[in-house]
Amino acid sequence: MTASDGEWLEDRVSDDSGRLFTATSRDAFQKFLASRLSGSSGAFAADTLLRSPVSPSKKLMDLAAGEVRDREQFVLLDQQQTAYSQVMRAVQRAREANTKQVVIVTGGPGSGKSVIALSLLGELSRLHYPVVHATGARAFTLTLRKIAGARAPRVQALFKYFNNFGGARKNDLDVVICDEAHRIRETSADRFTRAELRTGRPQVEELIDVARVPVFLLDEHQAVRPGEIGTVHAIEAAAADLGVDSVRVDLDGQFRAGGSAAYDNWVKRLLGLEEGGPVPWDEQDAPYRLALAESPSELEQRLRQQIEAGHGARMTAGFCWQWSEPASDGLVLDVQIGDWHRPWNVRGEKRVGDAPPSQHWATDPHGFGQVGCVYTAQGFEYDWNGVIFGDDLVWRDGKWVSRPDRSADKQVIRGASPEEFHRLIRHVYKVLLTRGMMGTVLYSTDSETQDLFRSLV
Structure with a gap:
């Protein structure tokens, strides 16, 4: 001006x-x-920053203990306690005997992986062990930063991303807690990475190197993008290549879907992620509720009734519609099924009208009314879950057929072969189907797939 x-x-x-x-x-x-x-070059300051340790200070550890451990009273059950104790023993041995060990914790949705991760972060912080929490999921990390650092913003520095450790020194930390480790990528480099930092080194090796006890918590059926290679085999192989011992703990419990391992197994068989094929859902077999809607408006109405009854609820869908930037008057109604039109959740980190930013879609009451996608829903849970199957995955002649041409997820379409797309799209619906703690309402835009659901639910 x-x-x-x-x-x-x-x-x-x-x-x-x-x-x-x-x-x-x-x-x-x-x-x-x-x-x-300053009139002098900033190169020295930049080099000093890049060479600086990633380990947090003792003062920050005290803050984290107060905000995470003392504020959140987690109760660890069964294999959760086993995994927690395994990590604590490994940390003690690493200090006393100068050892290094990888701990791998596997479990399905709601089995308590993130409860273990936050319990470890709080307790290790109290004991002044240099520890950080890392994920590959933006929405999940931003939400953890907001919750854990609400009263002590410095605690947010303990929540990092997998690609933050490329220039770190070996064993800079005592523990790195890799939550949602199925999202580990081949390398940490992206289009913003400077040329001199593009080492080509596997990301999993960077994560193993940075701590004496790297902890990986994962569900192999939740990798949803090309290049996500976080599997038990990949982590164990990387540890072996680096000469590091590894140990594995499997979480058998199912704590999200009403404690129902039966529902998780039903979903895996439905999607062909376990042998045996789809089977009818027996509501007498578990406390979990599963229902079929005959239209998206009925699905939304069922969920709204649950909200009126005091429960939380969200709608999600396969990524089969374009995702537009907001218009001047608000979100665009991209998800159109017949005369039912709804917007996707907000794409960015700023509220649009009453609609919350993407990282708070699952936790803000105003998130209902927008349709969430897998990238927004992954890592979160809510009481009631509405899932719309789009035309990217349909049931034909007794088997699933994936259709990349019906998907609007450009990153997956460009980066995945037809075989990989078929695997990833089933993982997407596995994630969407397992967000609800009390029940799920199903609907498919494809008539033959809807017929399958009618035969099972």
């Missing part, structure tokens, strides 16, 4: 953290910058 255009801003008081410069005061702006910025 010119000075005349900006006269209304001139009344604002300048202080140590704010200055006003207009198009007619460029010389003053240059002088101000010269008084604040």
Whole structure:
């Protein structure tokens, strides 16, 4: 702006953290910058930053213990306690005998992997072991940062991403807790990575190297994008290549779907992720509720009834519709099925009208009314779950047929072979089907697939 255009801003008081410069005061702006910025190169400072340790300070550990361990009283059950104790023993041995061990914890949705992760983070922080939590899921990490760091913002620094450790020193940490480890990628490099940092080194090796006890918590059936290679075999092989011992703990419990391992098994058989094929759902066999809607409006109405009864609920769908940027008057109604039109959840980190940012879609009450996709729903849970199967996965002649041409997920379409797409799309619906703690309502846009559901539910 010119000075005349900006006269209304001139009344604002300048202080140590704010200055006003207009198009007619460029010389003053240059002088101000010269008084604040060093005249020497910033290369030394940049190199110092890149070589600095990633380990948190003891003061930060105290804050984390207060915010995570003392604030959240988690109760670990059965194999959860076994996994927790395994990690704590490994950490103690690493300190006393200068050893290194990889701990792998596997379990289905709701089996308590993240409860274990946060319990470990809180207790290890209390004991002043350098520890950080890492994931490959943006929405999940941002939500954890918000919850754990609400009263102590510095605690947010303990929640990192898998690609944050490329330049870290070996054993810089005592423990790195890799939650949602099925999302580990081949390398940490992306399109923003500087050329000199593109080492090509496997991401899993970076994560193993950075800590004396790397902990990997994963569900192999939740990898949903090309390049996500977090499997037990890949982690064990990487550990062996690096000469590091590994141990595995399997979580048999099912704590999300009403404690129903039967529902998790039903989903895996439905999608061909376990042998035997689809089977009818026996509601007498488990406390979990499974229902079929004959239209998306009926699905939404059933979920709204649950909200009115005091429960939480969300709608999700396969990524079969374009995802538009918000219009000037709000979210675009991208998900269109007949005369039923709803928007996807917000794409970015800012609220659009009443609609929450993407990372809070699953936890903000205003998230209902938008349709969530797998990238927004993964890692979260809610009481009631509505799942719309799109035309990207349909039932034909007794088997599933995947159709990449009906998908709007460009990253998956471009990066996956037909065989890989068939595997990933079934993982997508596995994730969507296992978000609800009390029940799930199903609907398919494809008539033959809907007939399958009618025969089973």
